[in-house]
Amino acid sequence: MCTKHQCHIVPQHILEALSKRGNNNCKRTLNDTRRILEKRNIVLNSLLQQTSISGKGDRLIYDSESSFQQRVTLARSEGDENSTDDIVNNAFETSGFVRDYFKNTFNLDSINGEGMDIISNVHYGTQYNNAYWDGDEMTYGDGDGVDFKDFASAIDVVAHELTHGITQFYANLEYQGQSGALNEHFSDVFATIIKQKYLNQTLEEADWLIGDQIVTESFPGVALRSMVAPGTANDFDSQPDHMTNYYAGLDDNQGVHINSGIPNKAFYLCCQTIGIDAGALIWFETLKLLWRTANFDDMLDVILTTTQTLIDSEKVPNSSLIAIIESFASVGITQKESV
Numbered sequence: 001m002c003t004k005h006q007c008h009i010v011p012q013h014i015l016e017a018l019s020k021r022g023n024n025n026c027k028r029t030l031n032d033t034r035r036i037l038e039k040r041n042i043v044l045n046s047l048l049q050q051t052s053i054s055g056k057g058d059r060l061i062y063d064s065e066s067s068f069q070q071r072v073t074l075a076r077s078e079g080d081e082n083s084t085d086d087i088v089n090n091a092f093e094t095s096g097f098v099r100d101y102f103k104n105t106f107n108l109d110s111i112n113g114e115g116m117d118i119i120s121n122v123h124y125g126t127q128y129n130n131a132y133w134d135g136d137e138m139t140y141g142d143g144d145g146v147d148f149k150d151f152a153s154a155i156d157v158v159a160h161e162l163t164h165g166i167t168q169f170y171a172n173l174e175y176q177g178q179s180g181a182l183n184e185h186f187s188d189v190f191a192t193i194i195k196q197k198y199l200n201q202t203l204e205e206a207d208w209l210i211g212d213q214i215v216t217e218s219f220p221g222v223a224l225r226s227m228v229a230p231g232t233a234n235d236f237d238s239q240p241d242h243m244t245n246y247y248a249g250l251d252d253n254q255g256v257h258i259n260s261g262i263p264n265k266a267f268y269l270c271c272q273t274i275g276i277d278a279g280a281l282i283w284f285e286t287l288k289l290l291w292r293t294a295n296f297d298d299m300l301d302v303i304l305t306t307t308q309t310l311i312d313s314e315k316v317p318n319s320s321l322i323a324i325i326e327s328f329a330s331v332g333i334t335q336k337e338s339v
């Protein structure tokens with residue numbers, strides 16, 4: 001059973017911190033969260049009763065026309081000419097790039113593997129400071145121009161949110177505690193991979209930041225998160241980069257956007273040894289094998305088995321197993337002795 005799940009790119013604790021500093025648009029964005037959550041639960045219950053949502057993986061971009069409604073006016077669909085609205089065109093391009101990456105790299109046919117159409121809504125609300133996946137479609141605000149700007153054009157935001165869709169249809173990691181932190185982790189992993197592909201960057205050129213394109217000059221930081229240095233992206237970034245600083249509190253669904261810093265750092269370290277393409281394959285195959293309540297130890301067990309299988313079939317370098325063990329050990333995640 002899918003449980004309550006808020007897949008917003010800007011975490012609640014960051015919106016709260018900005019609200020306390022006087023940004024009323026962040027407060028209004030927070031107030032909308034409850035309504036979105038209720039819709040998502042209805043969508044998930046409905047999806048669970050369907051055997052298949054097949055399609056051609058077409059992109060459909062709707063314009064919310066500053067209302068808090070989805071699917072208001074169809075602004076561009078597959079095969080259409082460019083729109084006169086740049087944000088419509090950007091959402092079309094970014095969602096297509098993410099779809100094509102998964103198809104060309106893993107032969108994944110859209111988000112659910114069955115060609116589900118990819119629906120996006122742009123210009124949602126007024127001065128709306130977030131973007132989210134709510135079970136069957138994407139929605140993007142324009143940002144208030146104070147702390148945030150145009151969410152639909154940022155490739156890592158689009159990739160992060162669409163990966164929540166893939167996770168929902170495969171591992172369906174429960175959105176709380178360690179399984180929730182893994183859910184966030186996989187979205188950041190494919191966000192950073194796809195961003196590097198989109199920008200045609202090498203490992204060294206990449207900044208490993210998540211959300212750097214959606215923050216303004218006055219935002220107190222450079223991005224929402226950093227995979228190379230978790231905890232350093234902004235004034236409210238409390239991500240640990242090691243299990244010794246694991247967050248055990250109740251905020252943020254028991255730290256889903258906080259503790260994801262730990263496996264994020266492991267992914268960054270691993271890629272320094274085996275490269276991003278081998279990393280992508282190992283993480284994607286692992287995601288397909290995980291389950292709703294999987295925790296960090298389960299992740300390590302599954303990723304080690306997956307890596308060995310991929311080494312045996314000569315799809316990743318022989319050094320991958322050691323790289324995984326050492327990267328996870330560097331952040332304090334090690335295999336437990338069997339009793």
Ligand SMILES: [Zn+2]
Nearest residue numbers: 007008184187
């Ligand atoms: Zn997320």
